[in-house]
Amino acid sequence: MGCWRRWRSFPTGWPWTARWSAVIRRRAEEPLDWATGEALAFATLLAEGTPVRLTGQDVVRGAFSHRHFALTDTVTGRRHVSLNHLGVEQARFDVVNSPLSEYAVLGFEYGYSLERPDALVIWEAQFGDFANGAQIMIDQFIVSAEDKWRQPSGLVILLPHGLEGQGPEHSSARPERFLQMAARDNIRVAHPSTPANYFHLLRRQMLRRDRKPLVVLSPKTLLRLPAAVSTLADCAPGTAFHPVIATAGARVERILLCSGKLAYELERERAERGADGVAVVRLEMLYPLPDAVLSALFRRWPGASCAWVQEEPCNLGAWTYLDRRLEALRAAAGCVEPRVACVARDEAASPAGSFHGDHEADQRRLVEQAFAGIAASLPPRETIAAD
Numbered sequence: 164m165g166c167w168r169r170w171r172s173f174p175t176g177w178p179w180t181a182r183w184s185a186v187i188r189r190r191a192e193e194p195l196d197w198a199t200g201e202a203l204a205f206a207t208l209l210a211e212g213t214p215v216r217l218t219g220q221d222v223v224r225g226a227f228s229h230r231h232f233a234l235t236d237t238v239t240g241r242r243h244v245s246l247n248h249l250g251v252e253q254a255r256f257d258v259v260n261s262p263l264s265e266y267a268v269l270g271f272e273y274g275y276s277l278e279r280p281d282a283l284v285i286w287e288a289q290f291g292d293f294a295n296g297a298q299i300m301i302d303q304f305i306v307s308a309e310d311k312w313r314q315p316s317g318l319v320i321l322l323p324h325g326l327e328g329q330g331p332e333h334s335s336a337r338p339e340r341f342l343q344m345a346a347r348d349n350i351r352v353a354h355p356s357t358p359a360n361y362f363h364l365l366r367r368q369m370l371r372r373d374r375k376p377l378v379v380l381s382p383k384t385l386l387r388l389p390a391a392v393s394t395l396a397d398c399a400p401g402t403a404f405h406p407v408i409a410t411a412g413a414r415v416e417r418i419l420l421c422s423g424k425l426a427y428e429l430e431r432e433r434a435e436r437g438a439d440g441v442a443v444v445r446l447e448m449l450y451p452l453p454d455a456v457l458s459a460l461f462r463r464w465p466g467a468s469c470a471w472v473q474e475e476p477c478n479l480g481a482w483t484y485l486d487r488r489l490e491a492l493r494a495a496a497g498c499v500e501p502r503v504a505c506v507a508r509d510e511a512a513s514p515a516g517s518f519h520g521d522h523e524a525d526q527r528r529l530v531e532q533a534f535a536g537i538a539a540s541l542p543p544r545e546t547i548a549a550d
Contacts, residue, residue, distance in 0.1 A: 186231050195394035197385055198229040200358025203398060204365040205246055213369050214254040214278075215246075218261045219287030219321070226289045228324065229386045237398040240276060243354040245324045256386050259509060263289075265296035266358025267535050269320070273304055276318040280546040284318050289378065291322030292514070305376050305458070306344045315374035319401055324354075324380040325424050328522035335514035338449065341378050343449040352450040354380040356421040357406065359393035360447055363404035372430060380449075385426050391427065406453035409460060411442030418460070418469040419533055420489070420503070422446045422481065425474055432530050441534065442467070452488060461496035469493060472533045474526070477507035477514055478513055506533045 180488045190199045205215045220226065223233045246256040261268040269286050288294050294301065300337040308314040322336035341352050355361040361379075368377050384390040396402075410430060418461050419429055419441060426445045444460060446453075461469075471489065473480040482505050494501040510524055516522055 176206070184412070186229065186388070187234075194394055195358045195398070196229075196387070196392055197358045198359065198360040200398070201365070202230075202232075202246065202392060204355065204362045205283075205431055207258065208247055208366060208369060209246060209253045209256055210249055212252070212254050214256070214279070215285075216257045216259075216272075216275065216282055216284040217285045217287065218257075218259045218268060219285075220263055220289035220293070221356055222287050223258050223260050225385055227383060261286075261342065262402070264301055265293055266293065269287055269294075270300045270304075270397075273316060273318050275299060276316045277314065280315075280317060280374060285321060286318070287321035287337075287381070288323065290333045291324040292332050294322055294336060301341075302344070306341070306350050309375075310347060316376050317368060317374040319368060319377045319379065321379050321381045322524065323383050324525070325383050325385075326522065327384055327520035329515075330517055331513040331515045336378075336380050337479070337514070338380055338481055339475075339479050339483065342450055342481060345484075348451060350376070350447070350450065351375050351377045352380070353377065353448050354540035355390060355447050356382075356385065356423055356426055356445050357393050357397075359397035359402070360404055360408070362393075362398045363402065367404055377532075380423060382424060388427060390431075391424075400458040406446075406449075407445060407456040407460070408445040411444075411464075412439035414440055415442045415464040415467045416440035418442045418444055418464060418467050419472050420444045420446060420469065420485075421472045422449065423474075425472060428526075428530050429472065429533060432534060437533060438534060446481075449484075452485075453494060457489070458492050458496050461493050461498050465496065465498050467498075468500055468504075469502075470506050471535065472506040474529065475507060475514065476506055476509060476511040478510040480507065482507060 186198065189196060190202060195203065208215055215311070222230070224231055232244060232246065235241070236243070243260055245439060251321065265288060273285040295513065305316065305318065308316065322510070324336035324338070326334045341350065344350070345352060353364055355364055364379065382391070417440060421429060421443065422445060426443055429443045433443060444462065471482055473482055473486055486503065486505070489503045492502050493503065506529060508529065
């Protein structure tokens with residue numbers, strides 16, 4: 164953890180040193196927020212000799228003002244990238260803002276990942292929706308190149324995702340598309356919900372021997388959510404990525420499966436209701452599905468009913484991918500009721516609505532529906548919509 168200590172040693176005497184933003188100051192404090200977990204992952208890899216390359220639309224500052232990887236002296240124009248000042252033996256860190264041309268930039272970064280398998284190569288969309296501008300590159304190369312030409316790649320694609328009332332073009336990374344294209348262990352699709360899990364996800368992308376493209380449904384709200392933090396101990400040697408995170412009481416009557424920021428809303432609702440019989444299970448890895456971990460949980464609570472809860476409309480998101488797979492796992496685990504209900508927004512052609520007030524009302528109904536008697540009687544394979 165020497166990188167942690169070296170962050171405290173920025174050059175002195177620069178005009179901006181007395182005016183570090185709160186973002187920079189937080190990197191020397193616990194608990195760790197999302198940006199610090201990411202920077203710590205980069206720093207440890209760099210210190211171990213792994214080059215890191217991050218490109219995308221406004222990645223230096225961070226689209227949500229959460230990174231600030233480069234600081235510029237307003238008097239001299241000198242640019243200071245702290246992750247390139249960790250030590251003499253470190254690898255190089257490249258962080259570059261790219262043009263708003265997803266097809267071109269993602270194609271370049273994919274090619275770069277092929278030429279530099281020793282480097283962690285990351286492309287980030289400003290919003291996950293913008294990946295549709297590079298859909299040809301994703302379809303023709305990233306998800307299929309290993310099957311077509313035995314051409315592996317370790318490219319990481321960060322797609323900010325989450326329905327937060329920002330409108331239909333700033334809400335969904337279209338996880339259903341990636342899950343539909345996931346087969347034969349061709350990619351990994353993850354939706355981490357803690358800084359520590361994100362830290363481990365990035366590190367294991369380079370430490371694993373098999374090279375697979377990694378699609379990360381990255382957060383917006385969780386960047387600053389007080390509950391979405393980790394400790395330095397969560398990133399220490401001996402810790403690892405958790406494909407499933409479950410919070411439950413001693414006696415579980417209902418399992419709410421979910422992913423991403425929705426877990427925090429469900430856990431808050433459970434606490435307010437005192438619903439100790441509800442387990443909130445976060446699916447952090449969507450593909451490959453962590454079958455063994457989920458099966459162990461289902462065997463632990465064989466009498467509990469189960470629902471998949473998602474923010475997206477029920478024809479989008481992960482539901483159609485998970486439906487029969489979860490039912491098969493529950494049947495094999497000997498659950499009393501193998502079927503899984505779905506709590507989601509009603510079917511829609513758009514990934515999100517256009518009005519923030521409507522979003523808030525829909526979100527509230529969705530959370531309430533997750534706790535509203537699903538265990539009593541499940542309908543014969545139909546979606547329980549929030550509306």
